[in-house]
Amino acid sequence: MSVPSETFKSLVKAAAEQVIASAPELTSLDQAIGDGDHGTNMKRGCEAVLGMLDAISAQPLDEAFKMIGKTLVMTVGGASGPLYGSFFLAAGEALSHDKHLPEDLADVFGSAVNAVSARGRSQVGEKTMLDVLVPVLETLKTAAGQPDLIARVRSTAIEAVERTAPMQATKGRASFLGARSVGHVDPGARSSCVLVQAVCAGLEARA
Amino acid sequence: MTDTVGIVIVSHSSDIAKGTADMVRQMVGSEVKVAFCGGNPDGGLGTSVPLIIDAINAAWSPKGVAVLVDLGGAETNSEMAVEMLEPARRDLVVVCNAPIVEGAVMAATEAAGGSTLAQVKAVAEELSAD
Numbered sequence: 338m339s340v341p342s343e344t345f346k347s348l349v350k351a352a353a354e355q356v357i358a359s360a361p362e363l364t365s366l367d368q369a370i371g372d373g374d375h376g377t378n379m380k381r382g383c384e385a386v387l388g389m390l391d392a393i394s395a396q397p398l399d400e401a402f403k404m405i406g407k408t409l410v411m412t413v414g415g416a417s418g419p420l421y422g423s424f425f426l427a428a429g430e431a432l433s434h435d436k437h438l439p440e441d442l443a444d445v446f447g448s449a450v451n452a453v454s455a456r457g458r459s460q461v462g463e464k465t466m467l468d469v470l471v472p473v474l475e476t477l478k479t480a481a482g483q484p485d486l487i488a489r490v491r492s493t494a495i496e497a498v499e500r501t502a503p504m505q506a507t508k509g510r511a512s513f514l515g516a517r518s519v520g521h522v523d524p525g526a527r528s529s530c531v532l533v534q535a536v537c538a539g540l541e542a543r544a
Numbered sequence: 545m546t547d548t549v550g551i552v553i554v555s556h557s558s559d560i561a562k563g564t565a566d567m568v569r570q571m572v573g574s575e576v577k578v579a580f581c582g583g584n585p586d587g588g589l590g591t592s593v594p595l596i597i598d599a600i601n602a603a604w605s606p607k608g609v610a611v612l613v614d615l616g617g618a619e620t621n622s623e624m625a626v627e628m629l630e631p632a633r634r635d636l637v638v639v640c641n642a643p644i645v646e647g648a649v650m651a652a653t654e655a656a657g658g659s660t661l662a663q664v665k666a667v668a669e670e671l672s673a674d
Contacts, residue, residue: 372615374590381586410593410624414584416617418593419624456620509616 340438345401346394348539353383353390355535356528363531366524370511374415375524382413382421398438402429416509417525420453420466427452443477450474457508464504464511464518466525472497473533487544491537498522498530549655549664550577550603552611553648554596554618556589558582564612564645572652579603591618596625600637608636608661610668612648636661642668 356363357380364376385408386393393404406425410418431448432438438445450470454460461471476493480486499522506518509525551568555561561582568578579599584590596611603609611626613619619639626637638661640647651668659667 372589374584374588377588378584378590381584410628412585414586414588414590414592414617414621416620418617419620422624456623 340398342394342398342401344543345398346390347543348536349393349405350387350390351539352532352535353387355531356380356383357387359528359531363524363528366522366527369521370506370514370518371509371524372415375417375528378413378415378417379421379528382409382418385409385412399429399432402426402432404429416457417466417528419456420525423452423456424449424470443474443481446470446474446477459508462504463508464501464506464523464526465508466523466529468501468504468523469494469497469526469529469533473529487537487540491534494530494533494537498526501526546658547605547607548576548658549607549651549661550579550600550605550609551648551652551655552596552599552603552609553578553580553582553644554591554599554611554622555580555582555614555644556591556618557614558587560614560644564648567645568648568652571649572656576652576655577603577605578648578652591621593621593625593628596622597628600625600629600633604633606636608638610651610655610661610664611637611639612642612644612651612668613639614644638665640665640668642671646671 360376360380364373367373367375386405389408393401402425406422410422428445428449431445436445459465459467461467472493473490476489480489501523505516506512511518553561553564561580565578565580579602581595581599585592600609611622613622622639626634647668651664654664654667
């Protein structure tokens with residue numbers, strides 16, 4: 338099996354456009370507990386990816402993922418650049434080493450999540466994007482092959498992002514706020530949820 | 545001139561980066577190569593991996609380069625920039641866990657004496673010991 342490049346292109350486009358559309362929300366979440374640049378940073382990175390979309394989707398899948406990662410690293414301008422960049426670079430690396438989509442999705446996603454964890458020296462429960470990505474990974478593993486996999490991934494992501502509100506941040510700028518970070522949804526968790534939702538919606542529309 | 549460890553200053557603000565570099569130059573002179581960058585790819589507050597890579601290459605020395613950063617994203621982006629250097633240079637660049645202004649001055653002072661990269665990093669990081 339493989340993923341047709343048209344499918345890949347449409348999913349990347351949908352995900353990038355959705356993040357761009359969510360930029361004001363991401364910025365306002367980040368103003369509450371961070372430095373207020375998450376929306377504009379992600380928007381800049383996603384616009385750069387859209388600008389290179391033809392070149393990206395002309396590549397083999399592994400190289401396409403790496404190109405997305407590198408583009409985000411070079412253009413985002415905040416910590417989310419290396420974090421999301423490492424996610425896509427690691428996914429591409431996994432695909433270069435005998436992993437294939439869609440059948441190895443959980444493995445590839447797992448490699449990508451591990452790269453985020455290593456880059457941020459962070460674990461689940463610290464009010465970060467990992468608090469969405471790790472539950473999504475669990476669902477990808479446990480519901481693999483199930484007919485309702487996409488729906489379960491969507492609901493996992495939505496529930497997971499809400500669970501970051503009561504958490505106290507110990508990583509990143511939000512950690513300076515200590516207990517004052519409690520009560521706000523984490524902007525990185527929210528942007529991860531937006532990406533996951535956009536890919537799910539795109540897959541459902543093509544199903 | 546014998547080689548000395550190069551110093552790179554990475555701030556979210558280009559004004560802070562430049563001001564820190566000015567202080568280093570005034571206090572240490574020109575025997576240590578100092579490069580700096582600040583601001584995101586659009587010129588707003590933030591940091592930029594390509595600019596950090598350029599700064600590291602500008603301050604390059606065979607003895608290595610010590611990078612001083614201000615806040616979270618500067619550190620993450622600097623670590624990413626180091627990994628994207630050509631392989632022969634990667635192991636000769638360290639990101640110091642130190643306050644940016646004091647760390648840069650201390651690191652440059654130590655570097656000016658001909659110290660190794662490990663010694664320069666250690667002196668800068670003594671500032672964060674307590």
